[in-house]
Amino acid sequence: MSGSNLTKFSLELMDTLKRTLQKEHNRTVSDADLHDQIESMSKVEVMDKYLESLEGKMNADEVCKVVKEVYKIDLDTKPVLPTENDLSAIHSSRRAIINSHLRDYGENVTAKESRMAINQIFGINLDGISALDKARISLYSKGQWLAQKENDLFAVYTGDGDIDAEVVPTKYFTEKTELKTLPNELQYSLSEMGYYFDEKRGNYYYSNPTGQAVSNHFKTTTMGKIGEVIQKSFSHL
Structure with a gap:
């Protein structure tokens, strides 16, 4: 709702942001417009x-x-x-x-x-977490959801120490496609990275053989592969 009091941030943060943004404009901007700018x-x-x-x-x-x-x-x-x-x-x-x-x-x-x-x-x-807001990919890491929206299509879980990762379809994806597993094209892309179908988990899984945390490059590549499949085949959902 434009200019409403409903916001995802505290009043203190909103006031600070509004003052900062107001200084950047060459004209007086209404409180409602500043509010909408921040929300976007x-x-x-x-x-x-x-x-x-x-x-x-x-x-x-x-x-x-x-x-x-x-x-x-x-x-x-x-x-x-x-x-x-x-x-x-x-x-x-x-x-x-x-x-x-x-x-x-x-x-x-x-x-x-x-x-x-x-x-x-x-x-x-x-x-990377900020970029996920529009990627329709949920991320569970460090013991909490770092990114999650109701209409996300896939979710990535990382375990303790980020030494392993698991990619799963979301409930929303399954409801819209009737697919209970990852689409074939995503299975193939993840397999090229070292993921494999874990029978016990029922999902595609990767564990770093070194026992160390997976690299930022590996995490970024995983998200990129998922994003490519979403854009190519499921952006309409």
Whole structure:
């Protein structure tokens, strides 16, 4: 509803975003139009605008705050990757580790660089999660749904430590197509990446033989393969 009080963000965040956007316009923009503009923004865009409003005063507290509100991810509860063990031994909190990474980028750290730091520390790709909003792919990782909508067609589950992944059709996809398994073209694409049909799970599954977390490239490629099939054969659903 245009200009309504219904919003996915808190009033505090909305007010900050509206002030930031208003400064960018060369004319006075109505509160309702600003509201609609914010509601149409991606998660990355909202995070960018909020952190830009801090005018160089970005720190871990502000990063954790906006990530929790926009992405519904509480970084204070997420495990740190083994590659960060050296910093974990020095710093007692996740926020201290985040601040350490932010300092590495210098005084003028950007919102994009803060997301790069989060990916490096926690293995959480905020840019990738934001892109899923329009991809119609759900993602369950780090013990929670990071992206999920009612009309998503496929879901990707990753296990503890991101060492394995499973791709399944959603209930919505099955209702619309009467297919209870992945379409053949997606089965083939995933098989080329090393996925296989796990009889026990009843779905296509991959486990990294090294026992390490799968790479960001592998995750991105998985989403890309699914997205290609959606665009080619199921975008009409």
